[in-house]
Amino acid sequence: PFQELHQLKIYKEMGEVNYARMRGALAERVIAANPGHFLMDSLKRLYFFWFSVPHAQNPNLVAQYGRSFNFQFTSLVGLFGLVLALRRRKPAAWMFFWAYLLLPLTYYFVTVSARFRHPLEPIMAILAVYLFQSAEKSREIRWFRRKTQPAAVSG
Secondary structure (H helix, E strand, O other): OOOOOOOHHHHHHHHHHHHHHHHHHHHHHHHHHHHHHHHHHHHHHHHHHHHHHOOOOOOHHHHHHHHHOOOOHHHHHHHHHHHHHHHHHOOHHHHHHHHHHHOOOHHOOOOHHHHHHOOOHHHHHHHHHHHHHOOOOOOHHHHOOOOOOOOOOOO
């Protein structure tokens, strides 16, 4: 209500608790009237949480791209690190899994902002470091190594 003067006036008149109840009832009616729209909005918020929250257009396209790339990169390497930790059955990997699952859950249904990722970003950083630290050091990566036939013995 602080961004809209009319809503702020209603908020002051009703008080916080009654205003929250009134807005909650309104939200329930809107969701019940069009659950498909609410579902699509929730899926968009899920995408925004992990791959870049919409923001005002910046005339500097390089800055826009860099911001989006950073958001996406940290999400993906953290997720890949989590998958690797789970596959290797590392201690606490499941704790990280539950953090990835539960911390953003509320925001998928309410609202999303880049700052809502802050509690999860240290975990993403830990998992990203784990991913890169676990990288194969040989020239041939185990997953892509070609199977070579043993040399024929000539006699």
